Amino acid sequence: MSGRFDSLDKHYKNIEKLNKTTSTLFWVNAVLSIAMFFVDEYLTVKNILLFVFTSTTLGYFVIDNYLSIFKIPKVEDKRRVHLLTNSFNVPLDNERTNKYYNNELEPSLLKLGANIFENSLFAERVTHEMVKRERKKVGIFIVVFVIALMLRTTEIELISILAQTLFASTLIPAYLRLEVLHFKNKAIFDCLHDIFLFHNQRTNDDNERLSAKLLDCFVKYESAKAYSGVKQDSKIFHKINPQVTQEWEEIKRNLNIGAN
DSSP states (O other), X not given: OOSXXXXXXXXXXXXXXXXXXXXXXXXXXXXXXXXXXXXXXXHHHHHHHHHHHHHHHHHHHHXXXXXXXXXXXXXXXXXXXXXXXXXXXXXXXSOOEESSSOOOOOSSHHHHHHHHHXXXXXXXXXXXXXXXXXXXXXXXXXXXXXXXXXXXXSOHHHHHHHHHHHHSSSHHHHHHHHHHHHHHHHHHHHHHHHHHHHGGXXXXXXXXXXXXXXXXXXXXXXXXHHHHOOOOOHHHHHHHHHHHHHHHHHHHHHHTOOOO
């Protein structure tokens, strides 16, 4: 097998489709909630919109919770198994990846650290692009909300609808979790960079300290993913993959990590 292969790609594609569905339902709900304000005098139209709004809200609730509680954690568990399998060359399951982890270190705790190092680099770059997109989305909502507050002619009911869409929905919490995930991935990357920068200079007395630091990075990396519940955008990953792969190869050369 010479090309890149990841047995979890099919699972991530399903998550991607469900994420697009929830995003569409969110915007449909936002539009419907505002539309119902303007058709208040047309009872039949309002009832139709209310029925559609209730249906889409229920659909959003079911899919969003299915993703966050069941689907994403299950796939992340599989990813964790793949990470440990590759790091220690222990077949914890029957699935395999090829060219997902890219270093030639011997199976060890140090290889686990290198794999997390690579993962945190890609995760930081992907979440950076995702955060930029979400900042624009949240920014537009905030601007519209502030303008509505400043206009004296704006009905209080419309302001409450906008406030509910902005603050009582998953828009702001999801954005904040993404910001935190981006920050934590950057911190983990910087920490591992320092570890690999100085690990060649260590003495035998430092082995236990190095192991503890690597395990700490592993726990922080996994807990950050579990806390955020964020599925990283596959389209962004494939777009930046050649550039970040080249960057990873340069990092391996500079830090004397096993190269391909």
